[in-house]
Amino acid sequence: MMRDRHFWLVVAAGVLLGGLGVLLAVWGNPENSGICVSCFIENSAGALGFHDNSRMQYLRPELIGFVLGSAASAILFREFRSRGGSAPLPRLFAGIFMMVGCAVFIGCPIKLFLRLTAGDLTALAGVAGLVAGVWAGVRSLANGVEPGPPEQKGRGEGLLVPVGFIVMLAFLFVQPGFLLFSGRGSAAQHAPLLISLAAGLSLGVAAQRSRFCITGSIRDIMLMGRRSYMLWGFMAFLVAAAGFNLASGRFNPGYYGQPGAHLDALWSFLGMGLTGWISVLIGGCPFRQLIKAGEGDGDAGLVVVGMFIGGALVQSWGVAATAAGVPLSGKIAVLAGFAFVLAGCLLFRERSA
Amino acid sequence: MFKDTFDKLCWACLALVLIALLVLLGMKAGSGEGKAASGLDKAVEREMAYHARVELIAKLYGPVEGLRKEGKNQEALLKLDELIRKYPGEAHGHILQGEILREMGALDEAVTSYVAGVKLNGDYLDDKSPLSRRGDIQRLVDEGLKNIGTRAAANPGNRTIAASLQKVNYLRSRLAGGCE
Numbered sequence: 402m403m404r405d406r407h408f409w410l411v412v413a414a415g416v417l418l419g420g421l422g423v424l425l426a427v428w429g430n431p432e433n434s435g436i437c438v439s440c441f442i443e444n445s446a447g448a449l450g451f452h453d454n455s456r457m458q459y460l461r462p463e464l465i466g467f468v469l470g471s472a473a474s475a476i477l478f479r480e481f482r483s484r485g486g487s488a489p490l491p492r493l494f495a496g497i498f499m500m501v502g503c504a505v506f507i508g509c510p511i512k513l514f515l516r517l518t519a520g521d522l523t524a525l526a527g528v529a530g531l532v533a534g535v536w537a538g539v540r541s542l543a544n545g546v547e548p549g550p551p552e553q554k555g556r557g558e559g560l561l562v563p564v565g566f567i568v569m570l571a572f573l574f575v576q577p578g579f580l581l582f583s584g585r586g587s588a589a590q591h592a593p594l595l596i597s598l599a600a601g602l603s604l605g606v607a608a609q610r611s612r613f614c615i616t617g618s619i620r621d622i623m624l625m626g627r628r629s630y631m632l633w634g635f636m637a638f639l640v641a642a643a644g645f646n647l648a649s650g651r652f653n654p655g656y657y658g659q660p661g662a663h664l665d666a667l668w669s670f671l672g673m674g675l676t677g678w679i680s681v682l683i684g685g686c687p688f689r690q691l692i693k694a695g696e697g698d699g700d701a702g703l704v705v706v707g708m709f710i711g712g713a714l715v716q717s718w719g720v721a722a723t724a725a726g727v728p729l730s731g732k733i734a735v736l737a738g739f740a741f742v743l744a745g746c747l748l749f750r751e752r753s754a
Numbered sequence: 755m756f757k758d759t760f761d762k763l764c765w766a767c768l769a770l771v772l773i774a775l776l777v778l779l780g781m782k783a784g785s786g787e788g789k790a791a792s793g794l795d796k797a798v799e800r801e802m803a804y805h806a807r808v809e810l811i812a813k814l815y816g817p818v819e820g821l822r823k824e825g826k827n828q829e830a831l832l833k834l835d836e837l838i839r840k841y842p843g844e845a846h847g848h849i850l851q852g853e854i855l856r857e858m859g860a861l862d863e864a865v866t867s868y869v870a871g872v873k874l875n876g877d878y879l880d881d882k883s884p885l886s887r888r889g890d891i892q893r894l895v896d897e898g899l900k901n902i903g904t905r906a907a908a909n910p911g912n913r914t915i916a917a918s919l920q921k922v923n924y925l926r927s928r929l930a931g932g933c934e
Contacts, residue, residue: 431931431932434933456876456934457934507932507933508933512933575783578797579796580797581797581800584882585876585877585883586877587931587934589880590931657926657927658923658926658927658929659927659930660927660930660931661931661932661933661934662927662932664923721934723934724924724932725873
């Protein structure tokens, strides 16, 4: 195993994700949110004018870096392939509901572990939920639930998402008048633009080469145990994040008073459970969807579009949880998400005669 | 993709459109229309609205501040009750109420008022905001953890004290930062 170059690629991706996840917070991103795909999408959707929460509007350069780094790497290593056409509308809605799950927990699976390695014990309920969700997803796949195989397409469909993110990159530097940037609140906290962009690009390349992803790691650990490279990548991610948190004095163990966290353990469990379940069914967590969209995967591209819609809706409709807890609309949205997944499992199941 | 006339026509038109787009973008950048476009610059409009709001708050709550300076805290609280009923979505009344209650030594009630204010508007926690009360809230949390925390430990079954401690922890969590 240790002689395989891919093993070391996965470990390096884990170290990079854990290290930059903490360092970006040291350099200016919100506490425990050095990397949080769902928060970044909510911020970016706000910056583009999709929602009006004036404290959540900033076009996050890391997000642009993830997609463009992945696209550059895929093109360089001749892995860029336009593909898609597998259950497009359900994937769009899957993207929306993944954001609902993340918003109710307050963070994506990456942030879940960044919070935990910073000593936030409220994240434990989320960990249990994510593991349960991934397990449910694995069981669903084992029982024949399959959104359908993607078609290989020789056309330029897969270019649309990377081109969209190039336009966003241009917006970031030109800063047209319609773009909104928060002057206060968590979106006003950010690392310097070029550092954020460089971090995003390097993570985009590393994740594209290694195929590293949080829910994918948990799934592979369940299926293959110690034989899975992802286990070691995941361990490297946790050790790096914990190490950098300790070294930078950001390790504050406790249950109360944690940044960007609430005490509704049941809803943290359900929010991450929903995200984990959907992630397995559609082939990756929110971060992995961005990477795949950069590689030319039109299906993942549609999930990304769904995540932007979801990022706007959770803010506009008051679905997102706060330190005060989970609002009623957030609880309703999570249950609607589970109804969506369960109905999908029934409709997309291949039953043996 | 260069096989027939239709392909070539499409390529030519695409090139033309892209050139026109670049020219228009260049003209826009040259004229300085990009950021200065008054109709589109939402950031400036928002900043102006924010400053207007801060001024309006100062005007609305001016009488309360006046009563406080004169040491008439009870009258100030009565006036605040009236203003909170009149503007239920405005956080400033709750924050002022919290400040007065704290001065009067009613710590639990002060915490409740601050929580109500911060829930309505997080600007009171931001260093950058002209409305910022971050230092005051930090001191309130420190005092609350000591005072209410001790009482909660001594009376584990008391739900009222537990609720107050939960509110202190909410403020603590908001002070710690993170995504909202």
